[in-house]
Amino acid sequence: MASRYHEVYEGWKRDPDGFWAEAAGEIDWIKPWDKVFDETLGDYGQWFAGAECNTCYNCLDRHVERGRPGQPAIIYDSPITGAKAVYSYEETLERVNAMAAVLSDQGVAKGDRVIIYMPMIPEAVMAMLACARLGAVHSVVFGGFAANELATRIDDAKPTAIIAASCGIEPGRVVTYKPLLDEAIDMSVHKPSNCFVLQREQSKAVLTDGRDHDLGVLMDEALAEGRTVSCVPVKATDPLYILYTSGTTGQPKGVVRDNGGHMVALKWSMTNIYGIEPGEVFWAASDVGWVVGHSYIVYAPLLQGATTIVFEGKPVGTPDAGVFWRVISEHNVASLFTAPTAFRAIKKEDPRGELIGDYDLAGFRSLFLAGERADPDTLQWAEDQLGVPVIDHWWQTETGWTIVGNPLGLGLLPIKHGSPTVPMPGYDVQVLDDAGHPVPAGTLGNVVVKLPLPPGCLPTLWQAPERFHKAYLDEFPGYYKTADAGVMDEDGYLFIMARTDDIINVAGHRLSTGAMEEVLASHPDVAECAVIGVVDTLKGQAPCGFAVLKAGVNRPHEEIEAELVKLVRQKIGPVAAFKLAITVERLPKTRSGKILRATMRQIADGTDVRVPATIDDPAILVEIEEALKARGLAV
The missing domain is CATH 3.40.50.12780 (ANL, N-terminal domain)
Incomplete structure (x- = not known):
């Protein structure tokens, strides 16, 4: 219609x-x-x-x-x-x-x-x-x-x-x-x-x-x-x-x-x-x-x-990648709303969608995706397999x-x-x-x-009105800041491209890299650290931690890295999906001392690297690239 x-x-x-x-x-x-x-x-x-x-x-x-x-x-x-x-x-x-x-x-x-x-x-x-x-x-x-x-x-x-x-x-x-x-x-x-x-x-x-x-x-x-x-x-x-x-x-x-x-x-x-x-x-x-x-x-x-x-x-493993279709068929689901991560997992386990044929999906009308950016490949796969509108x-x-x-x-x-x-x-x-x-x-x-935001949106933060203003209202007076960067085309369609801050999105879960950095920094051998979100084909983003060790630490780096992964799991939980810690000699910074996380993320994702004019020592970027390549990233 x-x-x-x-x-x-x-x-x-x-x-x-x-x-x-x-x-x-x-x-x-x-x-x-x-x-x-x-x-x-x-x-x-x-x-x-x-x-x-x-x-x-x-x-x-x-x-x-x-x-x-x-x-x-x-x-x-x-x-x-x-x-x-x-x-x-x-x-x-x-x-x-x-x-x-x-x-x-x-x-x-x-x-x-x-x-x-x-x-x-x-x-x-x-x-x-x-x-x-x-x-x-x-x-x-x-x-x-x-x-x-x-x-x-x-x-x-x-x-x-x-x-x-x-x-x-x-x-x-x-x-x-x-x-x-x-x-x-x-x-x-x-x-x-x-x-x-x-x-x-x-x-x-x-x-x-x-x-x-x-x-x-x-x-x-x-x-x-x-x-x-x-x-x-x-x-x-x-x-x-x-x-x-x-x-x-x-x-x-x-x-x-x-x-x-x-x-x-x-x-x-x-x-x-x-x-x-x-x-x-x-x-x-x-x-x-x-x-x-x-x-x-x-x-x-x-x-x-x-x-x-x-x-x-789970979308896979309980018992297989057909569980979503079983639930839809058995309970006569009209519409499913889930994260693209779920469909990437299903696609990985059942790339040709063979399990879909085991179930009657005649009453299923639509699939809605949200929680992270829905990549075109996943959208197209879902459309081809299900034959219903797939709506991001x-x-x-x-x-x-x-x-x-x-x-x-x-x-x-x-x-x-x-x-x-x-x-x-x-x-x-x-x-x-x-x-x-x-x-x-x-x-x-x-x-x-x-402003104003419509009904249903947050009126404030719990007992923190100043923080609410600082986080959402102050930077662009008269507007709510989404902290997302994007493009709007001539038809009025919006394309969300990235977060503008250091919150990463792991399988639809918004997680703070700052919280993970606090955990890494609590390790007795760590002098400074940075956590970035890198592109992950299954989860959308996955956290990657970099740690600079204190002088005089002579323990094997692999041992320390394993401890860092374990520490994040203990302090934040499995939801963080933190599995990669890399020890490096130093971190790239501006002359004022700000760690260049966005630049590190560009290197890790293999996208065009925009080297800031304020960088202190560009040679550090080469060191970061080599460390990432050793782990199968930045290739």
Whole structure:
């Protein structure tokens, strides 16, 4: 069908308040707003000021009340454990009520923070919804993070409670969470009053008297008693959650998401961007620890009255590269949303797509990719193999939903490989030079969004408004800085080319090179170091560390490099995918002492090297190139 995109986008530009007021009609409000957008509030204004609502009510209660009690809300599929389960909207609501009752009994109340440290199991989704029901602010921490990373989040969020599982399960191994949780609490200055631990049969945790509670036992009691908890009204502008994202200093940034604008934006996106109707099955193959999991495993599908899938597995190895097709076929998935990394892994294992033929994908309509740049080869492979639209789109933890995309629900625009297509309503995307001036079409520049940001985007950072301004608003006054560099062509299509800072993207996970450098620098033999992201055919980017050793260190370099890899794994976790440390004599720097990470990255990736005029000694670049060639890079 012909796309309605241009008509809809222009309608938003003409009357932003009217556009979002109409979209807000899809949400149930306890109290209507005083103003659709109040520019006097917060750091750049706030959406639906004066309104009151409850996100859990909109995700569950209203669907139970209005004809969907028996429809599946959550499908759990764990090829790692062999477990499967289906929870209807009514059953999900009963369990969320039970969990909310358990939390409330231990004093968790409106405005309190609760950290959730769980694997991909239904209870992780239910924990998020239970917090929302109580008006508590949840902060999900990905289970792969090490104890010190969890500790920094405990100290920043200051939770009254933590909800955890006893373990997570990876192919071939069990990862015990409770020792990591105990270590994090020992390390943190702030001490949560209560920890609720869901015992999994693969590894039962030892509970600490006085602090720890068996969540499963308490939920069973609450379910047997038929406990219910009323949805607590919160302001539309109150926080729903805090999600920590890597910062360039290594100190995580707590992205805040509000309640009202978040619901409006996500509900709108399900219909208009993803083309999903109530009752259909939508699968975001991500993790609840990341923003995709928050937005499109939990909240958006349930706001829409759709069915969501909680998948505890991997795209390959659980048991093979056909597991995605098995899940799509078995559960009648209409649309899949995942990272390009997943498809690179599948393509590597099954290059001719032979496993696809084993499954009936007749009901499968679309594939959405995001989280990192979707390379044209992977896009083309997916299109050829699946025969459905493969749609790249671009957004960030900070925005919570699509900045630039191709709106299937409004009718697809022509696809240009390498471009996530065009800005969505709410986003006035521009490309500026370093001085803040617009650049001509086809010219690389800083990708920014004219303020105000639309509903659903972060209003601030948790208890850090100054950092919010410095990170996002100060460099280009009147604009939100995405920290991405890109090109917009004459058709208005955006091409994202690179990060403008030193945050790298490993398999869709944004990770700070600064945090890794802090770990490397803590090694007793390391004098200075640098970490860069190098192109990786499977993960998009992979971290590569360079270490200059202290004078007088006579140990074998291979031994030290192995220790550095192990150290990053211990301090940051396996999610960092840190496998390459290289000892070098010196690092390239400017005369002012700034390490030339971008230049090192160009050498490693084999792209044109732009030698800065301020370089102190160009000969060091040759040394770096030789060190990389010895490891199979820079060739």
